[in-house]
Amino acid sequence: MPETCIYIARSSAIAARALAGEMMVMNSADSTFFTLNEVATTIFQAADGRTPLRDIVRDQVCEQFDVDPEQAQADAEQFVAELSGHGILLVSSQPLAPETPR
Amino acid sequence: MSLMTEVGQKAFNLGVPIAVHMDVTYRCNERCVHCYLDHDDHGEMTTAEIKDVLDQLAEAGVFFITFSGGEVLMRRDFFEIVEYARRLMFNVKIKTNAVMIHEKEARRIRELGVDTIQISVYSHRPEVHDAITKLPHSFERTVKAIRFLREQGLRVTIANVLMTVNSSDHSGVQELAAELGVQYTLDPTITPMMDGDMSVLSLRIPGEELKEVFRNPALVGNQEEFCAPPKPPSEEDLEGYSCSAGHSFCYISPYGDVFPCVQFPLPTGNIRQQKFLDIWNFSPQMKEVRSIQAKDLTVCSSCSHVGSCSRCPGLAYMEGSMRGPSTADCEKSFYRTGVPTANMLKQGLSKPRTMASNTASLIQIRPIAVPA
Numbered sequence: 290m291p292e293t294c295i296y297i298a299r300s301s302a303i304a305a306r307a308l309a310g311e312m313m314v315m316n317s318a319d320s321t322f323f324t325l326n327e328v329a330t331t332i333f334q335a336a337d338g339r340t341p342l343r344d345i346v347r348d349q350v351c352e353q354f355d356v357d358p359e360q361a362q363a364d365a366e367q368f369v370a371e372l373s374g375h376g377i378l379l380v381s382s383q384p385l386a387p388e389t390p391r
Numbered sequence: 392m393s394l395m396t397e398v399g400q401k402a403f404n405l406g407v408p409i410a411v412h413m414d415v416t417y418r419c420n421e422r423c424v425h426c427y428l429d430h431d432d433h434g435e436m437t438t439a440e441i442k443d444v445l446d447q448l449a450e451a452g453v454f455f456i457t458f459s460g461g462e463v464l465m466r467r468d469f470f471e472i473v474e475y476a477r478r479l480m481f482n483v484k485i486k487t488n489a490v491m492i493h494e495k496e497a498r499r500i501r502e503l504g505v506d507t508i509q510i511s512v513y514s515h516r517p518e519v520h521d522a523i524t525k526l527p528h529s530f531e532r533t534v535k536a537i538r539f540l541r542e543q544g545l546r547v548t549i550a551n552v553l554m555t556v557n558s559s560d561h562s563g564v565q566e567l568a569a570e571l572g573v574q575y576t577l578d579p580t581i582t583p584m585m586d587g588d589m590s591v592l593s594l595r596i597p598g599e600e601l602k603e604v605f606r607n608p609a610l611v612g613n614q615e616e617f618c619a620p621p622k623p624p625s626e627e628d629l630e631g632y633s634c635s636a637g638h639s640f641c642y643i644s645p646y647g648d649v650f651p652c653v654q655f656p657l658p659t660g661n662i663r664q665q666k667f668l669d670i671w672n673f674s675p676q677m678k679e680v681r682s683i684q685a686k687d688l689t690v691c692s693s694c695s696h697v698g699s700c701s702r703c704p705g706l707a708y709m710e711g712s713m714r715g716p717s718t719a720d721c722e723k724s725f726y727r728t729g730v731p732t733a734n735m736l737k738q739g740l741s742k743p744r745t746m747a748s749n750t751a752s753l754i755q756i757r758p759i760a761v762p763a
Binding site: 304305309315317318320322324 | 394395398401402405407409449452453454477480481482483504505506544546
């Protein structure tokens, strides 16, 4: 069975800024506030809607951090599901247009 | 400690300007009796200049930006500015009187992902509110706008500035806020005018009324805790700093002048002449503000309130010294706890002297001259 591709993009409802290597993220819809560690920040910054999650994990996370690829993929999927649940990331099996405030 | 407080502390320790208050204009459609601003346009930044400032602020690490004025919607390009700020992923808050917000504007604010809108409401009685703003029907228009914003699911906070002319109306405004489904915040601070005129300070509510405000659980929460006598200052208190002004927060005027805070008119540089980060990192004034610890304060370091006082270094600066006491805060500490402050004891006063009778010269926010 072919592996499902996951595409991720940042929601237009969020505010985000890096502070000393960690990303602060806030959803304006409900004011939930998160800080992301360096690995999560790497995934968040790469969430352009066009690059599949597995490529982000392989080319950026595994390149920059000393992590087991399988574990990294599993952690990334869990992280993406969590942020998607809070409306921070949009997830699709098709490429997504990056959202910007209109 | 909440995550937000933790992040704020981290920015403070690192000297990152995590929050900026930017007045995009001093022009206004209201003429509030207590307003400290000169509403004429002395050369506001253009749309392009503001966008450039926003680029610089994003690069400097600013996360929270508050757009205020004057009335922000007096600028025809205001939504263009907000849109640009949101594209740069700022958390945007807006302060407005809301009289120019209708259904269309409310929808636009929601589409742009604005975090919070703070709106000034002075009374639940239209005639009192309108007499303060000097704009007929402003109460009606403002309340209508709040309903439009709420219909869009936006978070609104009513800011209730308390002064002599509306001092008995705070409970009415609080009830109005509850009915509208919005937050309520009360502020008894009246600031001297930009031109140095201190006559507006006569609008400050008298100390005895301040005392009543501080003993109202609906306004202060746990009254016993809030009004408790100050604990003896610890070493940590004396090593501490007054507030985030100049540490992780600053203010930018419509003319590009950078100050440590909106209430701290010490010019530190102009963004039309220098890069924001050069001002933030290297301005001698900014460095001086940053260096002041409680132990360095001329009078307050020996005050029993030093660990709990809301002493505003900007108001102190306006009274003559950023290391000196702020009379308005001495007054608050005294009426909150009943314990005299070191500033009062030094002057042999049993009650604080009100700012209205203080004749110290003022240094005020004025546009810094920019060479042509």
